[in-house]
Amino acid sequence: MNPIDDDTLQAYVDGELDVDAAARVDAALANDAVLARRVQQARAVRAQLHAAFDPVLDEPVPARLSALLQPPAAQATMPSPAVLAGGRRTGAAHRRASRRWFAPGAALAASVALLAVALWWSRPSDDMVRMHDGQPFAAGTLGHALDHALASEPEADAAVAIGLSFRSNDGHICRTFVLRRAPARAGLACHGDAGWALPVLGVAAPAASGELRQAASALPPAVQAAVDARLRGNVFDAQQERAARDAGWR
Amino acid sequence: MNSSDAVREGLIPLLPRLRRLARALAGQAADADDLVQIVLERALARAAQWRPDAALDRWVFAIARNAWRDELRARGRSQHLFAPEDAGEMAVDRAGAQPAQQLELAMALAALPPDHREVVALVLVEGMSYGEAAELLEVPVGTVTSRLARARATLQAHLGKDT
Numbered sequence: 001m002n003p004i005d006d007d008t009l010q011a012y013v014d015g016e017l018d019v020d021a022a023a024r025v026d027a028a029l030a031n032d033a034v035l036a037r038r039v040q041q042a043r044a045v046r047a048q049l050h051a052a053f054d055p056v057l058d059e060p061v062p063a064r065l066s067a068l069l070q071p072p073a074a075q076a077t078m079p080s081p082a083v084l085a086g087g088r089r090t091g092a093a094h095r096r097a098s099r100r101w102f103a104p105g106a107a108l109a110a111s112v113a114l115l116a117v118a119l120w121w122s123r124p125s126d127d128m129v130r131m132h133d134g135q136p137f138a139a140g141t142l143g144h145a146l147d148h149a150l151a152s153e154p155e156a157d158a159a160v161a162i163g164l165s166f167r168s169n170d171g172h173i174c175r176t177f178v179l180r181r182a183p184a185r186a187g188l189a190c191h192g193d194a195g196w197a198l199p200v201l202g203v204a205a206p207a208a209s210g211e212l213r214q215a216a217s218a219l220p221p222a223v224q225a226a227v228d229a230r231l232r233g234n235v236f237d238a239q240q241e242r243a244a245r246d247a248g249w250r
Numbered sequence: 251m252n253s254s255d256a257v258r259e260g261l262i263p264l265l266p267r268l269r270r271l272a273r274a275l276a277g278q279a280a281d282a283d284d285l286v287q288i289v290l291e292r293a294l295a296r297a298a299q300w301r302p303d304a305a306l307d308r309w310v311f312a313i314a315r316n317a318w319r320d321e322l323r324a325r326g327r328s329q330h331l332f333a334p335e336d337a338g339e340m341a342v343d344r345a346g347a348q349p350a351q352q353l354e355l356a357m358a359l360a361a362l363p364p365d366h367r368e369v370v371a372l373v374l375v376e377g378m379s380y381g382e383a384a385e386l387l388e389v390p391v392g393t394v395t396s397r398l399a400r401a402r403a404t405l406q407a408h409l410g411k412d413t
Contacts (some may be wrong), residue, residue, distance in 0.1 A: 045405050048355050053375050056270040068290045149374045237396050
């Protein structure tokens, strides 16, 4: 097998590889503990950066900044930010309310997008997603692949390519997957009593809203982030993956 | 709605991400918000230059990066790079977070050359693709890749002690 070079490995970690190239790295990872450790270290850097900077997203925006974005008419009649910070009802209350809305806005948008993707997925003849208690779960070909397929033994023609398998920090076993059909879709599945829950589904195409999402990536950033958030130990090697399957993904 | 209204309203939901990017670039919270203020003022002044078919976030992030570079030049690098004791501002208490490691990371990030730091901020913190970052920075994708690899190696060396 060709060795995976540094640029390829970095592109893999950053979700820049196409489906086939990512599948090759997945296969190499399952058999190469050193490579898997390097991937894990590269992911750790990104996870630490997010841990350091993402809290900024939830901080209240300083009044002096949001005041700059008030309509000109409101700015003219508005008291100074210092007064607003003590807040009566008008501008400050309004801004606080909108701020509260903005902070969870991303999460809300993500869940709406997830629902849309799930509905869209469940429509084709081959139902890969079923809804259970309002949550998407793997079904059909996808469910079968998650139950049986091993990343260490990729099947060339399979509709579903399995990526990483690992035990999540909540104890459940999770696996990433990519659909080989165009357009590439990817997601994370976590095993539980009701089957494979799908906490994150993504499409590799850029979102229409102008969100910064990379095209043609095997694992969309939302899926990468979900993996980063759940991954504590190592990803399974070939032996652990097989043992997990034999144990029914418990 | 004229273009300045469109930009003004479009910027409101982008403020949290803009502040995060500024924090990753500038380091200290106070410096970062000063940078955001400069960026907002510039964006509003240049609203007529924004075309509605261009993504507003990329447009304003490019303004932020250029404003940060201007600030660096104006202040002189050595003075701007934050002192280690200020890095503590970034170590936000959060369940599961490791402040000591984040402090380490913040210091390592602050010590990176600006070319490396901006790539880390755009790709690893903001989540832009290599292609998007290359376009914003007006450099080839290969340059983004190699800067990111070197920056990562430096940061990883700082984290390596604990992992």
